[in-house]
Amino acid sequence: MNAIAAMDAYGALSEDSTLTIRRVLPGPIDRVWAYVTESDLRAKWLASGAMTMKIGAPFTLTWRNDELTTPPGKRPEGFGEEHSMECEITELDPPHKIGFTWGSTGGVLIELVERENSVLLTLTHRRIRDRNALANIAPGWHAHLDVLFAKIAGKPTEPFWDHWGKLKHDYAERIGG
Template structure:
């Protein structure tokens, strides 16, 4: 189970915010956001993030490749077992402090927005991720479980550790968000 302080904070049914204190320096953390090979260790590979607002980039999510530990993919995610791609557009690009981009909000083709803000705090980096314009509570719970788990993998990677399987970390997280987020 996760530490309560790691949980995202809901605002209404369309926004969630995560905060972490990561090992720095800030330029290193920035590279884990924008460089495909580093981002692929915790979130999704694909294209490097273009260095300009309006630039488009692809992310390729393959949760089974985020750790050498292999565990079965949960049944409801089996259709993504071999990976899934999505397109994103840069909405803010202010290295090494702010990265914003669009996010697909599910099969209905809706778009939401992700904003990641970094601030150097000595040898640490304050990482704040805000995901806005979600289509409702279901999307909020869904993306919260995903971000929560991906950020746990990022913390492990930045601390020089090999994470356990994404699916092991993910187990039960969405259910916790389902219980703790306000209904309606």
């Protein structure tokens, strides 16, 4: 069994407010780092926004989830075509680690560890304020990381919003909310 098949794709909740999700991605680490930190590549799986690689540097993430997959699927009520959020870099160790604030829901840390021809990405989202926020954050990160894997591996993706909707149901059963 390969490492991807052996790893649970779903995030785990710890300390009742911290979500951790892991993915094994095709390497090399510099390519994965570019997808995490460069606006044009990050826009393909998460959100655009130029980053100055310096602790304390502010940046804006702008989501256009309808542009992540073709077709995008049916966008749920309450979600617009575009959403932006102000962030700030809190930790930085290129190409292994970047941490940043995440609006009012705490902070995000993305760590990369190179393993032969692959990269283990660990995403930790801390201080998620309540179950309602978690109900959107957990399936959101999961769906976005699935798109990242597909983009890096050159594989097809299912419609983003349809996938997110299925994951929202799955996470509600797994962790409540």
